Amino acid sequence: MTPTEMAALHAVCFTNTRPWGRAEFESLCAQKHTKTFCLPSGFALIQVIADEAEILTIAIAPQAQRRGIGTLLCKKISEDCGKNGVTKIFLEVAADNHKARGLYQKLGYREIARRAGYYTSGREVAQDAIILAQNLTSVAKII
Template sequence: MTPDAFATIMDRAYVQMRPWSAQDIADTLASPHVHFLTRESGGLIAQVVAGECEILAIATDPDAQRKGVASALLAEIVSLAGATGCSQILLEVAGRNHAARSFYDARGFARIGTRPAYYTLRDGTKDDALLLSLAIGHVEADPAPTSHGASTKSG
């Protein structure tokens, strides 16, 4: 998936949030610590550094939501993070994004903090960023990983 294609998905999926631009995505993917996991109708960008994995962005096209795309992407990053020695996965979610909060709650993420008025929404108002964490165990590395890290990004 290209940065342009993912930017389009983000624009459709992030109804209240300001989506990333294709250039923002391309710049982020240039980091050697970033992994871009994709499905036909969704994607996930994560950074793996110093034993921690941080999900920077995840989006599924609205027409494909509630069909397992985000769950599959999340399962893949949990596997990759465990295989690379990470002990936890971190992410931020908008306080008003109740659907996303329920999604992460159901998968075991715990709230560890808040960044007040962190996000600027499309209408110009502010929303808190809730910091979430998921403790993970280490797993054996897959001999043929399906994720796309810095050296094997998908396009």
């Protein structure tokens, strides 16, 4: 998936916040610590530093959501990270993103912190950013 395609999909998926543009995806994809995971109707970007990874974004085409694509991407990320010495994966999700939160909980991510009122753009009420983490040593039990 090209940075242009990523930006187009991101714009469709992230209507409550400012979607990332082509230049942002080009810049991220060019960084040595960034990895991209792509499927025909979705993608994920992560950054890996030492033994930790952060999921920067996951975007699934609206018509393909709730069909296991997010689960598949997250499992690919966990498997790849586990093979490459990563012990913990972090991500951030808006408190009102119930679909994503359900997915992450099912996959073993646990809340470790909150940023109160972090998400304001495009929302009538500010939403907390929930910081989640997954310990890869316990993933085998979940997957």
